[in-house]
Amino acid sequence: MQSKKExxxxxxxxxxxxxxxxxxxxxxxxxxAFGGKYRIIDFPxxxxxxxxxxxxxxxxxxxxxxxxxYIGNGQPWDLDRTYGGVHILSPYQAKTNSSWYEGTANAxxxxxxxxxxxxxxxxxxxxxxxxxKMDYAAMLKAHKExxxxxxxxxxxxxxxxxxxxxxxxxxxxxxxxxxxxKPKQPKSTLASMGIYIFSAQKLFKYLExxxxxxxxxxxxxxxxxxxxxxxxxKMYSYRFEGYWKDVGTVAxxxxxxxxxxxxxxxxxxxxxxxxxxxxxxxxxxEHIGENAVVKNSMLALGCEIDxxxxxxxxxxxxxVEKGAVVKDAVVLANSVIKAGAVVSYSIIxxxxxxxxxxxxxxxxxxxxxxxxxxxxxxxADNVVVKEGQKHEKxxxx
Amino acid sequence: xxxxxxxxxxxxxxxxxVPELVRRRTMASIPFGGRYRLVDFALSNMINSGIxxxxxxxxxxxxxxxDHLGSGKDWDLARKDGGLIIMPPFSERNDKLYTTRLxxxxxxxxxxxxxxxxxxxxxxxxxxxxxxxADIIKYHETKSADVTLVTTMRDVDKSTEYLVVKSSEExxxxxxxxxxxxxxxxxxxxxxxxxxxxxxxxxxxxxxxxTHGYSSFEKGVFVRQKNSLKLYxxxxxxxxxxxxxxxxxxxxxxxxxxxxxxxxxxxCRDIYTKxxxxxxSKYGKDAVVKNSLISDGCEIExxxxxxxxxxxxxVxxxxxxxxxxxxxxxxxxxxxxxxxxxxDKNVVISDRKSLSGCAxxxxxxxxxxxx
Numbered sequence: 001m002q003s004k005k006e007x008x009x010x011x012x013x014x015x016x017x018x019x020x021x022x023x024x025x026x027x028x029x030x031x032x033a034f035g036g037k038y039r040i041i042d043f044p045x046x047x048x049x050x051x052x053x054x055x056x057x058x059x060x061x062x063x064x065x066x067x068x069x070y071i072g073n074g075q076p077w078d079l080d081r082t083y084g085g086v087h088i089l090s091p092y093q094a095k096t097n098s099s100w101y102e103g104t105a106n107a108x109x110x111x112x113x114x115x116x117x118x119x120x121x122x123x124x125x126x127x128x129x130x131x132x133k134m135d136y137a138a139m140l141k142a143h144k145e146x147x148x149x150x151x152x153x154x155x156x157x158x159x160x161x162x163x164x165x166x167x168x169x170x171x172x173x174x175x176x177x178x179x180x181x182k183p184k185q186p187k188s189t190l191a192s193m194g195i196y197i198f199s200a201q202k203l204f205k206y207l208e209x210x211x212x213x214x215x216x217x218x219x220x221x222x223x224x225x226x227x228x229x230x231x232x233x234k235m236y237s238y239r240f241e242g243y244w245k246d247v248g249t250v251a252x253x254x255x256x257x258x259x260x261x262x263x264x265x266x267x268x269x270x271x272x273x274x275x276x277x278x279x280x281x282x283x284x285x286e287h288i289g290e291n292a293v294v295k296n297s298m299l300a301l302g303c304e305i306d307x308x309x310x311x312x313x314x315x316x317x318x319x320v321e322k323g324a325v326v327k328d329a330v331v332l333a334n335s336v337i338k339a340g341a342v343v344s345y346s347i348i349x350x351x352x353x354x355x356x357x358x359x360x361x362x363x364x365x366x367x368x369x370x371x372x373x374x375x376x377x378x379x380a381d382n383v384v385v386k387e388g389q390k391h392e393k394x395x396x397x
Numbered sequence: 398x399x400x401x402x403x404x405x406x407x408x409x410x411x412x413x414x415v416p417e418l419v420r421r422r423t424m425a426s427i428p429f430g431g432r433y434r435l436v437d438f439a440l441s442n443m444i445n446s447g448i449x450x451x452x453x454x455x456x457x458x459x460x461x462x463x464d465h466l467g468s469g470k471d472w473d474l475a476r477k478d479g480g481l482i483i484m485p486p487f488s489e490r491n492d493k494l495y496t497t498r499l500x501x502x503x504x505x506x507x508x509x510x511x512x513x514x515x516x517x518x519x520x521x522x523x524x525x526x527x528x529x530x531a532d533i534i535k536y537h538e539t540k541s542a543d544v545t546l547v548t549t550m551r552d553v554d555k556s557t558e559y560l561v562v563k564s565s566e567e568x569x570x571x572x573x574x575x576x577x578x579x580x581x582x583x584x585x586x587x588x589x590x591x592x593x594x595x596x597x598x599x600x601x602x603x604x605x606x607x608t609h610g611y612s613s614f615e616k617g618v619f620v621r622q623k624n625s626l627k628l629y630x631x632x633x634x635x636x637x638x639x640x641x642x643x644x645x646x647x648x649x650x651x652x653x654x655x656x657x658x659x660x661x662x663x664x665c666r667d668i669y670t671k672x673x674x675x676x677x678s679k680y681g682k683d684a685v686v687k688n689s690l691i692s693d694g695c696e697i698e699x700x701x702x703x704x705x706x707x708x709x710x711x712v713x714x715x716x717x718x719x720x721x722x723x724x725x726x727x728x729x730x731x732x733x734x735x736x737x738x739x740x741d742k743n744v745v746i747s748d749r750k751s752l753s754g755c756a757x758x759x760x761x762x763x764x765x766x767x768x
Contacts, residue, residue: 036677037693075470076672261679269676270696277674282667284659285431285692285706286678296682301432301693313677 005055005084005118007140007197009048010108013041013128014061014101019249022374022392023349028060030128031067032253033332033350035260035269036300036313039070040247042278043133044126045077045086050274051136053124055084057114059107061091061100076279089114103218109207115200123203125196125220131256131267132193132244133274139238140197148236149202150228152176153195155240165191166221168237176235181221190237193244196220202233243267250390254347254370257313257330261296269298281316281333291322300333307337315350324354327363338381345387346371355381362387400531402516403479403596404443404451405505406436407498408462410521410590414557414641417761418741422461425453425522427640428724428742430653430662431692431705434465435640437670438662439520440472445666446530450479450514454501456486465671472669484508497613503603509596517599521590525638525649527662528591533631537593540568542629544598546619547591549633550584556641560588560615562630570628573619589633636661647739647759650705650722654688675708683714699729713748720756724764738762 017029024032030041041058048056056079060067073079074086089111091100101107108115108125115123122143124136134153143151154168162183168190169178180186206224210216216223229235243266247253259266269276283302288294293308302317307324315333320326324337331337331348340357345368352373354360358381362368369388379385380397408425418427425436436453443451451474455462462483466472469481487504498519502509509517516537518530528547537545546562553559561579563572563586579585592614594602602618611617619628636658638649652658662668675694680686685700694709699716707725712718715732722739729735730748737754740746741764750768754760762768 076674263681270679270694275674276676280672280674282669284653284663284668285690287654287656287659288686288689288691288701290688292687294680294686295684297680298677299680299691300677309680 003119005120007053007055007122007124007136008115008118008120008200009044009053009056009124009126009136010111010115011041011044011048011056011058011126011128012104012107013058013067014107015127015129016062017129017248020253020372021250021390022372022377023250023253023347024063025374025392026063027066027375028062028064028128029248031070032247033315034131034247034253035257036298036315037281037333038269038276038278040131041067041071041128042077042276043131044128045071045079046274046276046278047132047134047136048124048126049077049079049277051134051138051140053136054079054081055118055120056086057089057111058086058128059089059101059111061107064088064090070279072279077277084118087114103223104220105207105210105216105224106218108203108220109211109218112204112207116204120200123198123200125194125198127194129248130193130244130246132240132242133267133271133276134195134240134242134244136195136197139195142238143197143199143236146174146236147234148175148197149199149233150225150235151197151238152225152235153193153240154190154237155193155244156189157191159186159189162186162189162191166194166225168192170237174236174239176229176237179221179225179229179235181226190239192221193240194221196225197238202228250347250370250372254330254345257347258311258328260298260313261311283316289322292320307339325363328366329361344368346373348373349375349377351376353378355379355383357381358383358385360385399449400447400516400534401514402448402518402530402534402593403509403512403514404440404448404518404520404530405454405502406439406443406451407454407501407519407521407590408436408459409454409456410498411523411557411641414523415643415646417643417763418646419458421458421764423455423457423459423522424640426459426462426465427522427646428707429525429640429646430650431690432708433668433670434462435522435525436462436465437668438525439522440474441666441668442520442526442528442530443518444472444474444669446528448518448530449474449476450482450512452482452484452505452508454484454505456501459483459485467671471672479512482508499603499606499614499617500612502599503607506600506603509600512596514596517594517596519590519592519594523640524589524591525640525662526589526633526636527666528633528635530593533591533593536568536631537629540629541627542593543595543627544619545593545629545631546570547589547593547633548586548630549589549637550586551637551639552582552584553579553587554581556639559585560619561585562588564630568629568631570619570623570630573615573623573628575615575620586630586632588630589637589639591633593631643739643759643761644757647722647737647756651703651720653690653705654703673708681714699731707742722759741766744768 013030079086286303289306300316307320321339344361374392474481678695681698717734
């Protein structure tokens with residue numbers, strides 16, 4: 001009888017991602033598309049599977065429909081298991097107090113019974129906001145070696161950005177002596193990546209204590225981690241060196257997409273040793289037409305291109321008609337760029353139609369603020385959409 | 398919608414037509430159209446028509462096919478009831494391998510007896526088309542037919558064997574001719590090897606054929622018993638490609654570069670295939686790609702024109718690929734040029750090579766070659 005999992009992952013996927021504007025009007029942030037055919041959640045899920053973690057709870061709250069449908073039974077990630085696998089954990093009604101997830105720690109606390117079902121020794125806490133490839137098994141190994149109660153994955157960030165993160169102040173052996181959430185004057189540049197491994201019993205104990213504390217904001221960074229540190233629990237940092245991008249803003253999401261391009265891309269999706277799994281569109285190979293120019297770009301299946309595509313990322317089944325130009329842009333699945341239209345420095349969401357000769361964004365201006373056209377938007381012919389505009393309704397002439 | 402029919406796909410039929418391509422695989426697992434295997438078209442036609450039980454008949458070299466199909470989950474055919482069932486050769490008398498459809502089906506009687514579906518749909522894997530099987534079954538029902546054969550007009554000068562069908566105005570088949578002489582280029586009404594039977598009727602037919610010593614449907618049943626059986630033809634007039642020679646393989650792949658052909662094959666319903674989780678295809682800053690089909694996982698730095706690239710192909714800088722079919726995971730070296738070439742899977746062509754054939758006789762490079 002299998003009655004135990006060494007490590008259970010809990011993936012916080014309830015975030016609204018309000019700084020992505022129209023891109024998250026109807027979908028949760030982890031379901032936002034990335035790199036043509038992927039969604040953000042493919043990265044932590046693939047990391048889990050590639051690291052040998054086969055039991056993942058996905059905590060959803062905000063606009064879960066598309067995310068739930070995308071995850072389904074977990075088959076694309078080999079997470080359809082008879083014991084373990086991926087489970088959607090939504091807020092639920094209880095005999096006494098029913099509530100939405102309030103803060104990251106509360107979300108995990110409300111699913112204590114889920115974790116306990118697997119009687120794990122360790123719990124891995126993840127968020128669905130980042131693009132990265134990481135071997136959690138190596139982190140777990142470090143956690144065991146240091147004998148830590150909690151290990152926090154951390155990455156060096158530029159000093160100028162350090163005040164946006166939870167900053168870890170550590171001793172030479174990596175043990176943490178201070179944790180500062182978004183400090184005004186950071187003492188170090190070692191930022192928490194929001195990836196934690198807890199020894200399960202410690203986590204359960206501190207979550208219960210946190211829930212009983214009326215003054216707590218029920219957040220890992222603000223409440224649980226400081227409480228553990230104050231109580232003298234062993235906390236270590238685990239240094240991650242590699243590509244890691246928070247895609248919480250339009251500009252960072254656009255940049256992370258661009259990081260996929262080039263001969264030696266900053267982030268390589270073609271790496272066969274660490275495959276990113278995803279739910280694949282059923283589409284034929286893309287057709288590049290007689291009049292097409294496609295350079296320095298990444299295209300998903302089913303595209304029909306007869307115009308110009310440069311420095312861009314296209315989702316599946318995108319149509320770029322003859323004479324249309326897509327440059328420095330991200331165009332998501334099933335969108336149509338009609339003849340003569342020019343799209344630059346933009347993120348065009350799924351199922352958008354850009355009318356003939358419309359001009360979206362500013363060409364050849366890397367300083368231009370990114371334009372966002374939300375899902376299902378139709379832009380009429382000849383319309384001009386200026387830099388930085390965010391639209392979620394049709395734009396008529 | 399689910400229809401009460403079992404699908405049976407023959408994976409090895411007609412392999413004699415394309416010996417190079419089936420040297421290490423079945424007809425069904427011949428790569429086609431960038432990211433498909435031939436069996437995907439027959440299977441998808443069945444799934445899209447609501448068939449959820451499909452037997453795949455195999456006789457030899459079927460390892461690549463099993464690798465492709467796996468549990469059937471990519472076709473939504475990993476089911477508790479029915480689903481995808483691979484049928485390796487089976488014989489009660491422990492005699493030689495079957496050679497005909499009828500002999501193959503006689504080994505399937507146990508399975509056919511246990512099922513409860515009303516109809517059986519037989520298909521071969523050498524055809525590429527979009528077929529509405531539900532509509533054929535409806536036709537079969539209205540005619541109260543014993544057997545319905547799907548026919549189409551085509552030229553046959555390269556096929557080794559074919560069945561020419563003549564019928565009355567109502568569609569009742571009046572004559573069946575086995576590989577008659579046909580003038581070059583002339584189109585004739587031939588059977589597509591898609592047939593619909595009543596399950597019980599087929600079981601009786603198999604018993605009857607065994608007792609009379611017939612070994613083939615074509616010779617023993619259709620030609621001989623055309624008058625006593627209720628044989629009907631269902632005329633199919635859509636796009637129909639038969640892979641019956643290397644040049645037809647080349648030609649029909651290239652036809653996918655036509656928008657109308659793609660629209661018919663891929664436009665209205667999905668063609669399912671094995672999922673490989675490749676990254677989207679990547680085009681370098683010097684890439685020049687015109688009128689080509691490019692599959693996922695490709696990385697293109699050179700020139701690609703009028704060609705079909707399968708999954709994971711790398712075309713290095715300065716390489717020129719024209720009028721060619723480049724199969725999965727090929728690497729085309731720097732400044733190498735290909736014209737009218739078919740390279741099978743996992744071929745590596747080093748820098749500064751020049752290879753060419755012509756459309757009637759494309760130059761074929763076998764699987765795994767290193768040049």
